[in-house]
Amino acid sequence: MHRTSYATRFSYAASDVAGQLLFCWIMWYLPYFYTDVYGLSAAAVGTILLVARWVDAIDAPVWGIIFDRTRSRWGKSRPWFLWLSAPFAVFGTLTFLTPDLGHTAKIIYAALTYIACNVLYTGINTPVTSILSALTPDSKERVTLTTFRMFGSKLGVLIVNLTGLALVARLGGGDDRKGFLLAVPIFAVLSLLLFLLAFKNLKEVVPVESKPQPILGTFGALRGNWPWFIIFASSFLFWIGFISRVTVLPHFFKYALHREDLIKVATSLDFASLATAFLLPWFCRHASKGTVWAVGLLGMALGQVIVFLGVQQGPSIPLIMAGWTIGFLASGVAMAMPFAVLSDSVDYGEWKTGIRAAGLLTAVGAAFCLKAGAGLGGAIPMWILDRAGYVPNVAQSAASLAGMKFGLIWLPAICFAVAALPVLFYRRFESLEPQIQAELQQRRQHATPAPAPTR
Template sequence: MQTQKLSTLEKVGFGAGDMALNVVISSMMLIITIFYTDIYGLKTSDLALLFMLVKFIGAMSDFATGQLTDSFLSRWGRYRPWLLFLAVPYGLSVFFVFTTPDWNYDAKLVWAYSTYIVMTLMTSGVGVSYISLPSALTADPQERLSANGYRLFLAKIGAFMVTIVVPILAERWGHGNPAAGYQAAMALMALLGTVLFLFCFFTTTERVVYKVARQPLGEQIAVLAKNDQWLYLAGACVTGTIGYVIRGSVAAYYAKYYLHGDTGVVSAFLSTGVAAAIIAMVISTWVTKFYCKVKLFRYTQLIVAVLSVLIYFLVKPGDTMLAFVLYFALSLIVDLHAPVFWSAIAETIDYGQLKTGKRVSGFAFGGISIAQKVGMGIAGGMIGVLLTYFQYQPNQEQTPLALQGIALMLSVIPGFFHFLMGALMFKYRISDEYYSTVKEDLRASQVAAG
């Protein structure tokens, strides 16, 4: 019988996949907005529609990918082949997004739409397959949680590289041309992402092969709609993603304009948040060994809401040291729930199978990715609208209204969505003890069915 234990190499290889994925995720959350406004030259009023439309397309693409993975099975497994075949197209798409053509504004807007859409489609292909992979690696929930700890740790390392390396390399390699500098720096990140996805493919094994019955789309939606725990998790994903994206997208603006920082300060501020998140992955893996993971999820998000309000009222323009300390604390606490969230998806699938008698796997994972895209789309639209409302003007001294808006977008506004996320998780009840019961009941029903 094949062991359900994962080797350290396999956990690292699995984590490398999320590191590759974070080349895009971190860039989209921390760099793309300020890149588009301050370097590429897009108007803030155009950002809202761009972000919302692209994320809508991404949500549909995630949905389609989820359907494909349910109906696809090869000698390499159900999910890993997508990482192999899409690694290079994924890397190329990232490179083109950060390429700034010397064209007129309308042509550049078309290029931004086209490249962003292609990258979103490639990210769906690798992303949905990757987040579905833990359910196939092992049936052991503790091994899944451990693997997700590696995954999220390495994901934050990838984010750390993007935040600290890209701005500095862009300045050095650009030689006074920021657009050329970002193109070169992101080319390096794109190459890294391609190599890491290939490494993930070659070091992991799909041990668990679920039989997924062919179900009409309407029936799958109906089955998933009866899975109340998955619905709460999806709702938490939407609200949490809105908070993450708004805060992450405005962090560079906050460091540059509110704290009056240069490129080094911007890089350090972004990296401080990522470094705190890396530490959070280690702490979370340790804490969940003796403290309820669901309670950890709930209360950390409520604490984040409180910290967000404190940042807004305590940090004044140019108050760099206090801003760094509070931002570190917030970034540490907000990510303590992350390993719990990603391991919980597989558990809600088992719960749903027990409750309804039908298993919806790829669609369930794809649905979480859709929830992420919905959150990103809403957040992207809000960012464009808010920057326009607060009268932000790129590359110049900001008005008091713009500074207040930037401060709100880093603190109170995302904090409200984290409060909603924590509140939703009071409805979620699949603890480790409860999940053990679910597994036993599933096993018994399978034995009874022959």
């Protein structure tokens, strides 16, 4: 086993703390910010979320190709932490500015800054995934590193959820526009510093080919790569459900439950997912990764059903929060497993085709799924709210409340349950991993430099 140092593990965790310190604002609070602070209509917000995320999803393969063709003294993935951390911090801040413009100009400004921020997040977050296959060749150690990464991700989310809105209120003095303007840059600076720390400490130790593949050649790694297609399909559905769940959360707790005070508690419960994420290596020693992954997805669907039962009973806040917590506990596994096995699909592609395309496979398998799924997961519930007659800061109609419940409960439940179906077929490919690693190691040991072309 190629055991990594704790400096590597904690620096890998820091790379996802850095990303979440800004991106958590976008995933959890931007729809609410757009409707209730900046004054955009729910329909406009839904369209912005969908268009921006799909534009960003389309650029994911482009980023992947760029990463696969990157050659620098720092490696392939690592230098992007240095090059993109400052632009990401700047546009993360600009996304939460509220210039005094007409409604159409507001929509254009929101769309442009949001698209830019998402494109940059893909550019800096995809190397966080693709570098994993270069940090160690050991699939079990990759699970351990993914656990540390999930800790970093959830820590970043917890920091934002516990302190973000409170800081907005404190710095804004009742003016949320001013509060967001002053609070978000603080998190942007912290993000920048942590990305630089990850750049300093992470090292790429798995050798790669000296010359990059032709652009079209990198797509050859997808040929017959069924583990990757399983990851893609399941992750896409997962992110639709997960983002729908959190997009409607502030609206649901404010208008359906009349418990705005619980928004911070409900969002902070995401940290509960670490309880299962930390146990991920242990789970994977006692059961197949496919089984662990499927149980996580079905556990999330079960949590949604419990939330529904709580809504039906009064509502029962304890039962709602119990279902919400169960969902987050299960998400520690359901969210982490695709990131852990993506590197294995990179190995499978190299073993099957001779092409190692870590950048492309992780960019599309992780970033595209996150962004495209998140685009639909954010847009669908907002469109439903608009069609149901949602108007911010007033008592909601029965139709509007029903729309909130669908976006918070049933859309995620359906997505999580269906996402578990392709995962049931993963185990047959997982059983090949020892053979794949042995043969790849043998190939690399016997590889010789290509002869120089004759003139």
